[in-house]
Amino acid sequence: MSASAKAEKLGIMPQIFAGHFDRDLIFPYPKMSADEAETVEMLLDSFAGFAKRKLDPVKMDQAHETPPEVLKGLFELGLMGLAIPEQYGGAGLSMTAYCKVMEAVGRHDASLAVTVGGHQSIGMKAILLAGNEEQKEKYLPQCADGRRIAAYALTEPEAGSDAGSVKTRAVYNPKTKSFTLNGSKLWITNGAIAGLLTVFAKEEINGKDAMTAFIVEGEAPGLTRGKPELKMGIRASNTTELNFENVEVPEANVLGERGKGFKVALEVLDYGRLSLGAGCAGGIKELMQLAIGHAKQRRQFGAPISDLEMIRGKIAQMAVAAWVCDSMVYLATSLVDRDVTDFSIESACCKAYCSERLWDAANNAMQIVGGIGYMTEYPYERLMRDSRINMIFEGTNEIQRLYITLAGMKRPGDVLKAIQKRGGVGALVGYGTHTMKKHLSANHLEGAHPSLAWHVERIEEGTKAFAIAVDKLLVAHGKKVVSMGFLQERVANAAIQLYGMIATLSRLDTLVKAKGPEACAYEADLTKAFFAKAWRTVRDELALLERNGDARTIRVAERAIEHEGFKVLN
Amino acid sequence: MNVLVCVKHVPDTETRVKVAADGLHLDLGEANWVVNPYDEYAVEQGLQLKEKLGGEVTVITVGGDDATKSLRQALAMGADKAVLCSDPAFEDADPWSTARILAAAAAKLPCDLILSGKHGVGGDNQQVGSLLGQLMGIPVVTVVTGMDLEGTSLMLKREIEGGTEVVKASLPCVISCQKGLNEPRYPSLKGIMAAKKKEITAWKAADLGLDPATLAPSFQLKKMELPPPRPAGKILSGEIPDQVKELVKLLHDEAKAI
Ligand SMILES: Cc1cc2nc3c(=O)[nH]c(=O)nc-3n(C[C@H](O)[C@H](O)[C@H](O)COP(=O)(O)OP(=O)(O)OC[C@H]3O[C@@H](n4cnc5c(N)ncnc54)[C@H](O)[C@@H]3O)c2cc1C
Ligand SMILES: Cc1cc2nc3c(=O)[nH]c(=O)nc-3n(C[C@H](O)[C@H](O)[C@H](O)COP(=O)(O)OP(=O)(O)OC[C@H]3O[C@@H](n4cnc5c(N)ncnc54)[C@H](O)[C@@H]3O)c2cc1C
Numbered sequence: 001m002s003a004s005a006k007a008e009k010l011g012i013m014p015q016i017f018a019g020h021f022d023r024d025l026i027f028p029y030p031k032m033s034a035d036e037a038e039t040v041e042m043l044l045d046s047f048a049g050f051a052k053r054k055l056d057p058v059k060m061d062q063a064h065e066t067p068p069e070v071l072k073g074l075f076e077l078g079l080m081g082l083a084i085p086e087q088y089g090g091a092g093l094s095m096t097a098y099c100k101v102m103e104a105v106g107r108h109d110a111s112l113a114v115t116v117g118g119h120q121s122i123g124m125k126a127i128l129l130a131g132n133e134e135q136k137e138k139y140l141p142q143c144a145d146g147r148r149i150a151a152y153a154l155t156e157p158e159a160g161s162d163a164g165s166v167k168t169r170a171v172y173n174p175k176t177k178s179f180t181l182n183g184s185k186l187w188i189t190n191g192a193i194a195g196l197l198t199v200f201a202k203e204e205i206n207g208k209d210a211m212t213a214f215i216v217e218g219e220a221p222g223l224t225r226g227k228p229e230l231k232m233g234i235r236a237s238n239t240t241e242l243n244f245e246n247v248e249v250p251e252a253n254v255l256g257e258r259g260k261g262f263k264v265a266l267e268v269l270d271y272g273r274l275s276l277g278a279g280c281a282g283g284i285k286e287l288m289q290l291a292i293g294h295a296k297q298r299r300q301f302g303a304p305i306s307d308l309e310m311i312r313g314k315i316a317q318m319a320v321a322a323w324v325c326d327s328m329v330y331l332a333t334s335l336v337d338r339d340v341t342d343f344s345i346e347s348a349c350c351k352a353y354c355s356e357r358l359w360d361a362a363n364n365a366m367q368i369v370g371g372i373g374y375m376t377e378y379p380y381e382r383l384m385r386d387s388r389i390n391m392i393f394e395g396t397n398e399i400q401r402l403y404i405t406l407a408g409m410k411r412p413g414d415v416l417k418a419i420q421k422r423g424g425v426g427a428l429v430g431y432g433t434h435t436m437k438k439h440l441s442a443n444h445l446e447g448a449h450p451s452l453a454w455h456v457e458r459i460e461e462g463t464k465a466f467a468i469a470v471d472k473l474l475v476a477h478g479k480k481v482v483s484m485g486f487l488q489e490r491v492a493n494a495a496i497q498l499y500g501m502i503a504t505l506s507r508l509d510t511l512v513k514a515k516g517p518e519a520c521a522y523e524a525d526l527t528k529a530f531f532a533k534a535w536r537t538v539r540d541e542l543a544l545l546e547r548n549g550d551a552r553t554i555r556v557a558e559r560a561i562e563h564e565g566f567k568v569l570n
Numbered sequence: 571m572n573v574l575v576c577v578k579h580v581p582d583t584e585t586r587v588k589v590a591a592d593g594l595h596l597d598l599g600e601a602n603w604v605v606n607p608y609d610e611y612a613v614e615q616g617l618q619l620k621e622k623l624g625g626e627v628t629v630i631t632v633g634g635d636d637a638t639k640s641l642r643q644a645l646a647m648g649a650d651k652a653v654l655c656s657d658p659a660f661e662d663a664d665p666w667s668t669a670r671i672l673a674a675a676a677a678k679l680p681c682d683l684i685l686s687g688k689h690g691v692g693g694d695n696q697q698v699g700s701l702l703g704q705l706m707g708i709p710v711v712t713v714v715t716g717m718d719l720e721g722t723s724l725m726l727k728r729e730i731e732g733g734t735e736v737v738k739a740s741l742p743c744v745i746s747c748q749k750g751l752n753e754p755r756y757p758s759l760k761g762i763m764a765a766k767k768k769e770i771t772a773w774k775a776a777d778l779g780l781d782p783a784t785l786a787p788s789f790q791l792k793k794m795e796l797p798p799p800r801p802a803g804k805i806l807s808g809e810i811p812d813q814v815k816e817l818v819k820l821l822h823d824e825a826k827a828i
Pocket of ligand 1: 118151152153154155159160161162186187188189190231239389392393394395396397398399402485
């Protein structure tokens with residue numbers, strides 16, 4: 001599925017849907033090379049120094065703007081060309097290193113992470129993935145050194161989650177060898193400051209509408225930009241509408257194949273969601289530190305509130321969340337670095353899970369600090385506002401869940417289809433039950449440290465039940481799963497938890513093997529704390545697939561929708 | 571102009587230190603080690619001179635292998651070369667020995683100007699720069715906050731109690747740098763990557779023609795201790811007039827403040 005010409009290599013999760021463990025991808029937990037780790041450490045020191053002197057998140061939030069000198073500083077530091085190969089003027093960092101940097105940026109200021117991410121996680125990513133040599137040579141150096149800030153323009157007034165339905169038109173003119181673009185884009189990050197736009201538009205190819213990706217230069221005549229939107233959070237990031245009125249784009253600026261633009265659009269977001277996840281992990285750590293700092297010095301009832309169990313419970317929740325998010329993100333980024341071509345399910349898991357844990361953490365921090373958290377003089381309300389967007393953009397979390405389930409079920413679905421063709425319904429039933437069960441019982445996750453046998457068992461039993469459930473759903477519903485939202489949500493919830501279990505086990509296992517079980521007692525507690533809930537969630541979500549109150553839920557919603565609100569008998 | 575910049579690898583000032591069990595060393599187990607902040611002004615000044623006048627900036631340190639981290643940092647800022655003076659005989663070097671090591675190294679390097687920080691945080695001896703100038707027989711100007719080149723001389727600004735002093739010194743000389751001299755740059759990612767390709771020269775006592783026996787410390791450290799912990803505050807209770815009386819009494823008898 002990659003636009004680059006790599007041989008297909010599946011990630012961990014597509015195989016979990018079929019009940020398989022890809023041991024080599026799971027163990028050991030990956031690590032940056034010493035050389036790259038040093039680069040990242042030094043860069044983060046530089047960034048910390050820069051941030052201390054030049055960045056004021058409060059002022060930026062109030063001004064709804066990132067000062068130009070901050071942007072200039074980011075370019076000078078080299079933070080805007082992290083993922084661009086050295087030959088094009090960037091640093092050529094691995095995905096893992098890139099995300100480590102984005103985590104630190106996100107931790108310092110979410111707005112800044114959105115600006116930086118809008119530029120290179122998504123804005124210019126399509127050039128890296130699908131651009132040809134001329135396009136790379138022409139544009140990437142300009143993106144790395146600050147001549148052009150990039151933006152990714154997919155969303156439209158009538159094409160949000162349903163991004164495939166964009167209406168911006170591209171018409172090819174063979175005489176001028178160029179395209180004419182008309183339409184408008186909505187809520188584009190860096191919209192007003194971008195000098196390079198990746199724009200997705202529809203054109204007619206062989207009588208059919210298909211999406212094509214274009215590079216549009218900021219100075220193109222006919223391109224106009226709306227006023228910066230006033231937002232709830234990440235205010236210093238720039239979000240605008242873009243209008244295209246007969247914007248001429250040379251044929252040389254088509255990204256990838258004509259008609260294959262949607263694939264490019266989606267693939268870009270696979271990467272973007274990983275850096276988004278990393279930024280969320282950074283945010284959780286920041287909130288933890290702030291809230292704990294307060295809790296230790298705030299005294300009520302004669303003692304610091306950090307002594308209270310109900311406060312400690314929240315602190316522990318944040319610590320576990322940080323551990324799990326970290327583990328999930330950097331296992332997924334390592335898939336990219338190990339040339340896995342299909343990491344989109346892991347990426348969606350990271351996006352949904354980390355953004356939700358960040359929101360929890362913002363809520364927990366606010367609750368721990370009490371009244372001051374609500375005051376704009378303190379950072380908590382801003383961090384809460386900034387956190388919220390992550391569950392919406394780069395594909396809402398509902399869309400992530402839908403995607404996890406449908407993409408995950410695709411391969412088992414193909415297998416079933418093949419069997420159906422050969423042996424009809426009888427074979428199907430056999431496949432769905434006995435064969436599968438027998439087959440699955442032979443699948444073990446081998447290679448973990450003996451002290452982690454309990455964890456391995458939970459993963460094995462969860463994965464087995466999960467894969468069997470997936471098959472049963474396919475047999476029972478076939479293609480209908482595409483419109484079954486509750487089902488999608490449950491399968492995805494189970495998948496996310498399984499991925500979290502695998503990621504934390506992998507990380508703990510590698511630590512235990514290197515340092516011995518005693519030295520890793522804290523990490524073992526974090527992992528166990530996560531597992532204790534996660535394996536039950538998997539079990540419960542799967543059980544709910546069979547016995548649930550969905551019919552009632554739908555009745556309750558339907559009535560409310562009909563009356564457009566709350567209406568009951570007096 | 572070729573500039574030699576002396577840098578020291580020191581624990582971050584935000585590190586919480588403990589005195590080790592022997593009472594003679596600091597327990598810096600979890601410390602974050604950084605370039606001595608005053609040395610960053612020196613590196614920046616060297617780079618600015620190079621950018622204006624050409625030449626090379628060489629950074630030098632006396633320290634263990636871990637001190638390469640600080641050299642890398644200076645290289646990433648833009649220094650051209652780095653020298654690590656490292657030898658078991660240098661381990662407990664006092665300021666005098668450190669200056670001798672640096673002087674021996676400087677003699678082997680092209681340098682028109684030697685820059686250092688006004689002092690190294692942690693040790694706080696404020697001696698090395700001055701001793702180095704003495705050993706080399708060249709002028710020394712300390713605690714400099716401004717620098718201009720005039721022909722072959724430097725016009726240097728020093729902040730003194732209640733005012734500023736302007737000093738003219740001829741090259742070569744040793745200058746110790748103070749906050750305010752400039753704003754040190756942050757290594758950019760490009761600089762960091764480039765620094766990896768720059769070589770760090772390692773010199774031992776023998777390379778510098780130094781006899782380890784002569785490097786023994788000239789004074790002995792007897793004891794290190796942290797300031798005594800602050801005793802817990804007292805909260806008075808009772809009627810306000812009584813509290814006031816009690817407070818005056820305590821301030822007089824216990825705190826001896828009045
Ligand atoms: C601050 C900000 C910055 C942005 N930056 C960019 C950018 O740089 N580039 C860009 O192209 N876009 C950008 N966007 C747009 C963003 O990606 C969209 O807002 C997002 O994809 C959701 O689309 P929508 O807002 O139209 O919501 P809708 O699609 O209208 O969704 C509304 C609700 O319906 C749910 N829903 C929709 N379809 C389904 C389904 N099939 N199953 C279940 N639930 C469903 C959604 O989850 C959501 O809860 C940005 C948005 C914001 C707010
Ligand atoms: C907008 C606003 C309006 C307000 N209006 C009024 C008003 O009109 N009049 C008025 O008198 N006050 C008012 N308040 C104050 C409000 O009632 C307090 O903020 C609230 O009681 C919490 O106290 P605190 O903020 O000091 O938090 P803290 O008491 O510091 O609590 C911090 C955290 O510790 C937890 N905690 C504390 N003790 C325990 C315990 N024993 N066990 C478990 N957890 C514990 C709390 O639940 C909280 O999570 C207002 C506050 C706000 C923000």
